[in-house]
Amino acid sequence: MSIAFVFPGQGAQTIGMGKALAESYPAAKAVFDEVDDALDEKLSSLIWEGEIETLTLTQNAQPALMATSMAAMAALAVEGIPIDKAAFVAGHSLGEYSALAASGALSIADTARLLRTRGQAMQSAVPVGVGAMAALLGLDFAAVQEVAAEAAADGEVVQAANDNDPTQVVVSGHKAAVERAAEIAKAKGAKRAVMLPVSAPFHCALMQPAADVMTEALAAVEIKAPAVPLIANVRADAVTDPAIIRELLVEQVTGSVRWRESVAVMAEKGVTEFWEIGAGKALSGMIRKIDRSLASRQVGTDADVKAAIDA
Numbered sequence: 001m002s003i004a005f006v007f008p009g010q011g012a013q014t015i016g017m018g019k020a021l022a023e024s025y026p027a028a029k030a031v032f033d034e035v036d037d038a039l040d041e042k043l044s045s046l047i048w049e050g051e052i053e054t055l056t057l058t059q060n061a062q063p064a065l066m067a068t069s070m071a072a073m074a075a076l077a078v079e080g081i082p083i084d085k086a087a088f089v090a091g092h093s094l095g096e097y098s099a100l101a102a103s104g105a106l107s108i109a110d111t112a113r114l115l116r117t118r119g120q121a122m123q124s125a126v127p128v129g130v131g132a133m134a135a136l137l138g139l140d141f142a143a144v145q146e147v148a149a150e151a152a153a154d155g156e157v158v159q160a161a162n163d164n165d166p167t168q169v170v171v172s173g174h175k176a177a178v179e180r181a182a183e184i185a186k187a188k189g190a191k192r193a194v195m196l197p198v199s200a201p202f203h204c205a206l207m208q209p210a211a212d213v214m215t216e217a218l219a220a221v222e223i224k225a226p227a228v229p230l231i232a233n234v235r236a237d238a239v240t241d242p243a244i245i246r247e248l249l250v251e252q253v254t255g256s257v258r259w260r261e262s263v264a265v266m267a268e269k270g271v272t273e274f275w276e277i278g279a280g281k282a283l284s285g286m287i288r289k290i291d292r293s294l295a296s297r298q299v300g301t302d303a304d305v306k307a308a309i310d311a
Contacts, residue, residue: 004231004271005102006287007069007084007095009257010202012063012280017300018068019048022212024302027078028071031108035067038109038116043067043154058199062094062114068300069098069278070108075305076277083227086275088238088266092202092229092283093162093257094118096249102277103226105245110221121210122200122253131201133161134182137168138191144169144181147188151181161203162257165289170196172204201255211253213229218246232249236261238269259283263290275299275308 021028023042032044046055047064055064073083083089089099094115101111136144141163148158148171158173158181171181178201182193201207223246229238232248234255239245263274263286273295276283284296299308 001272002087002270003273003275004088004090004266005083005099005275005277006254006283007091007098008065008276008278008280008283009092009095009104010058010061010065012278012282013055014279015050015052015055016048017279018071020302021071021075023161025075025078027074030073032067034108035063035112038112039063058123059116060118062115065094065279066101066111066115070101072277072299072305073102075302075306076299081308086228087269087271088229088231089157089226090266091264092259093233096233096252098237098278099230100226100245103228103230105222105224105226105230105242106221114217114221118210118214121156121213122202122207125209126200126206128199129177131173131206132178132200133170133172133196134178134306135168135170135194135196136185136190137181137194138189139169139185140166141169143188144171144185147181147185151177151184153180155212157205159204160256163260165260165286167289172201173206203255205254207254211250212254217251231262231266233257233262236265259286261289263287267291267294273297275291
């Protein structure tokens with residue numbers, strides 16, 4: 001059995017995530033303390049006792065989800081499952097930063113600060129109400145690329161942003177263009193087109209101001225070679241070179257998250273089981289749709305950690 005550790009993106013956040021881990025494992029509590037210190041605020045209090053509307057703000061959700069994933073990794077390490085038990089790491093959008101922290105390429109403190117900066121930059125890149133995202137269900141990535149090309153008009157941007165699985169591709173861009181894409185997709189046979197409750201149009205050209213911010217922020221931190229290869233979002237292939245990782249993290253801000261291809265590549269390289277480290281189970285659902293022969297498990301609570309050890 002070959003395992004990949006995969007890390008969730010925005011949308012997986014819930015109030016109380018990681019609390020049971022912190023109560024059961026001092027090493028997991030230390031992760032939340034480190035993130036609190038890095039941000040000079042009690043983000044852990046927001047995660048465990050705050051309001052979901054505040055936690056869902058991009059600048060909070062991104063470091064909070066990373067902290068929860070790293071707390072789960074700390075608990076696994078205590079139980080004798082270190083990072084090198086995985087053949088690969090990968091993450092969905094912000095989850096790529098969690099994957100890099102888990103593999104030792106980034107420190108937890110630097111990752112927390114980078115994600116706070118990333119969240120703020122992505123939120124401020126486009127005025128509220130100007131952009132939008134929509135999930136198109138029932139069309140593949142190539143078909144959605146054609147839809148996006150047809151929907152773009154009068155200088156407006158709309159791109160295929162997330163290739164999640166064979167049945168779901170997300171488009172992102174100017175609100176009017178995204179709405180046109182939704183209608184065109186339905187006319188071309190999409191089962192549904194769902195506008196997403198997001199505060200900004202992520203992973204499209206409108207995020208270029210945020211990419212510029214991240215270029216500067218990433219230049220100021222040390223990136224080491226990861227302990228296990230990273231399957232990068234925008235390349236859907238393994239990378240270990242710190243300089244390339246730095247470039248791809250910038251490219252990721254405006255580029256497509258190639259999750260379907262990333263999972264397929266890991267499967268081709270021998271991975272048979274995926275452990276979703278942190279909050280939620282969205283990635284496991286996508287993985288099942290990509291290849292039903294692949295096994296998956298969630299590792300986000302103390303009970304999950306015990307179950308993983310038993311397995």
